[in-house]
Amino acid sequence: MPTVLGLTNDSRTAPAAPGTSNNKMGGGENSNKKHDRLNTISKRNHAAAHEVETLLWRALCDSPEAAKEYMAEDCIMINPLFAPGGSTEPMGKDTDPSVEDVLAGGEPWAGFRFHGEPLVVEIDLMAVALVYKVSLFRQSSKKNGGMREIVASVSSAWRQTAGADWLLCAQHVAYADDDE
Template sequence: MPTVLGLTNEKSKNSGYTPSSNTMGSNARLDTISKRNHAAAREMETILWRALLDEPDTARDYIAHDCVMINPLLAPHRSTQPLSKDTQPRAQDVLASSGKGLQYSGFRFHGDPLVVEVDLMAVALVYKLSLYKQTRKGTREIVCTGSSTWRQTAGADWLLVAMHVAEVDEVGEDEE
């Protein structure tokens, strides 16, 4: 139906318009809970890594109080010991002691992280990512694998409940 300005409030089947609240930044319709959960998982993982690199204190806002993790990039002395709320140091404390961040200038995922629904309000991701560090010799790339599990709270926030990160020993093409 045309309005006073000559615009219409009818949805045209050919308009191609999808409200951004239905797409979470992508151009695909998120018309199911499953699609929204998958999109939210990828978005939260990106937000978490950005926070880890820039300001680890803000990353604590995305981490559940009972989070468990193995992340040698965060842990003291690059330890691969599991961290939780009951370990010393606690997972939350490691983020606070990281100070200025992970000292990396950037990161990128290799492709899209793979997502699986664990439950209606929980998702898990697996991915490969590169972290970049500026050195005197130029930019150094550290390739890692990662997995994370997120749960949604009653308030619709997503919190990290488990994370595992490991550096990858790159195999040369002639060794494969």
């Protein structure tokens, strides 16, 4: 942490030892993204975006109805993974079925996995959007009992409330070809 004199006790910004480089921009061999300090609003927003998206999918896998806790009242979405009959019709609070209805009747998934890191963009100081691919897993109903994998591309938009909670405003989920 910088002091009044400009000295620091943070080893990532300490002067380089003779014969070594001191790349403060990151990307070097000493850079460790997981341990970067969240010392800016932007960094905190990016970290929060990853965290809330993960929490949303955990809730959707455990109990889809529990995911409502992470959604704004006016949340809109297209999500054939939960909509009746795999519908791709937009849903909101005033549609039939509504987002709440779809989640209340949703079947939980066995698990999920992000394909790489979701890309995040700040929309505003208190809003972010993410895009990524995800695999969802469900126990197959066939006699062999294996896991069935569904790959989807997802776009989500979140806004932060005055109380610092992040709420999902919009989500678009579409089936994707698994080309990995």
